[in-house]
Amino acid sequence: MNTFSILLVEDDSIERLKFQKVVKNLKGNFAISEAVNGKCALELLDTQKTDYHLIISDFNMPIMNGFEFLIEVKSRNEFKNIPFVIMSNTNDLDELKKCFELGISGYFKKPYNFNDFSKKVKTVLEYWNNNDIIKA
Numbered sequence: 001m002n003t004f005s006i007l008l009v010e011d012d013s014i015e016r017l018k019f020q021k022v023v024k025n026l027k028g029n030f031a032i033s034e035a036v037n038g039k040c041a042l043e044l045l046d047t048q049k050t051d052y053h054l055i056i057s058d059f060n061m062p063i064m065n066g067f068e069f070l071i072e073v074k075s076r077n078e079f080k081n082i083p084f085v086i087m088s089n090t091n092d093l094d095e096l097k098k099c100f101e102l103g104i105s106g107y108f109k110k111p112y113n114f115n116d117f118s119k120k121v122k123t124v125l126e127y128w129n130n131n132d133i134i135k136a
Contacts, residue, residue: 005030006031006053007082009036009058010087012058019121030125037065038063038064038065056085057070085104086099089109
């Protein structure tokens, strides 16, 4: 079974733990790398030899937010085709529109209860893990 590599970019340690817990209960072989902001995530992308299948990034983070990180990822040939999903609490439709224009593959609003969060993460991962485009 191939490993599905995810780069999770999230400054909130509780959100990262929730994500890990959800993934642990999924069927499949998932490897998760974590970064606390976009700058740290870029360092991981630049230094690790991992071929990520999916980036899931928070929108609101210190140092380099999700939008700035998205711009960097999409501007680099070696990373621009990695599916990029934004998760956020934002209600700013203009910000989300800009993200879609830059090429995000999806978005989900962070729910406040674990069951809803779990369902959303499962849906995103199951979709991308089963997507033939990624496996090509």
